[in-house]
Amino acid sequence: MTLKLENSNTGIEIKNLSKHFAGKNGGYTALEAVDLEIAAGEFVSLIGHSGCGKSTLLSMIAGLEKPSTGFVKLEGQEIKGPGPDRAVVFQNYSLLPWLTVEDNVLEAVEASCPEMETLKQVGRSEEYLRAVGLWQHRHKRPHEISGGMKQRVAIARAFAINPRVMLLDEPFGALDALTRGGLQEQLNKMLYGEANAETVVMVTHDIDEAMYLSDRIVIMTNGPKARIFDVIDVPFERPRNRSEMTKTAEYTALRERLVRILTVDLAVKEAA
Helix, strand or coil, X not given: CCCCCCCCCEEEEEEEEEEEECCHHHCEEEEEEEEEEEECCCEEEEECCCCCCHHHHHHHHHCCCCCCEEEEEECCEECCCCCCCEEEECCCCCXXXXXXXXXXXXXXXXXXXXXXXHHHHHHHHHHHHHHCCCHHHCCCCHHHCCHHHHHHHHHHHXXXXXXXXXXXXXXXXXXXXXXXXXXXXXXXXXXXXXXXXXXXXXXXXXXXXXXXXXXXXXXXXXXXXXXEEEEEECCCCCCCCHHHHCCCHHHHHHHHHHHHHHHHHHHHHHHC
């Protein structure tokens, strides 16, 4: 099944994508025959049970893993490896512990935009640290700030390199509910504020997070040999108000549908 958007500018094209990991007893096939198209500027979430290949798929879009078969293309060009056109935010922050908050962001800007004047590089780093509310903490090192603040640095760093695609691998999964909700709000404002939205692909286990942030939700079958089970449109216009959105009948119906797929429909398919 090819999941294609009608009348849209395709940012990411995934075709016949499979990933096999070598090992004992023939190894392990994480993904098999995955087809998906993601429009430029679209926010897509990948959900499914643990071991269904969500992070593997994200890693292949990032260029960190190579497909066994098929391809991933970005704006018509096949992805062969990592590049500054794609920024990744991991669950574990991935900050350099010997650098300050400011220097963690600035180093990424310098690496991705070497032709930019130094003052502009510094200015861009400041802009995004201010956007996530961390400019006053710019001289601290990662061990001096909380987990939520570390993830805000990672988000600022990702935005500062001005990527065409933002890849989020359970970016808020390790945080408490209050911090997670605040960062979801912050990400939403940064993506859909005055600037044009980047294309975003996010791995998450949080149904409500996927519903609040996404344009479409991609549900994976259980592994091994995971495939796409279904793709669900999120019917809420932007800008979104979380408290108002959650009061609607559409929200309740969508949430119940997603829970049913994850708890019942996938089990039925696996047993068939």
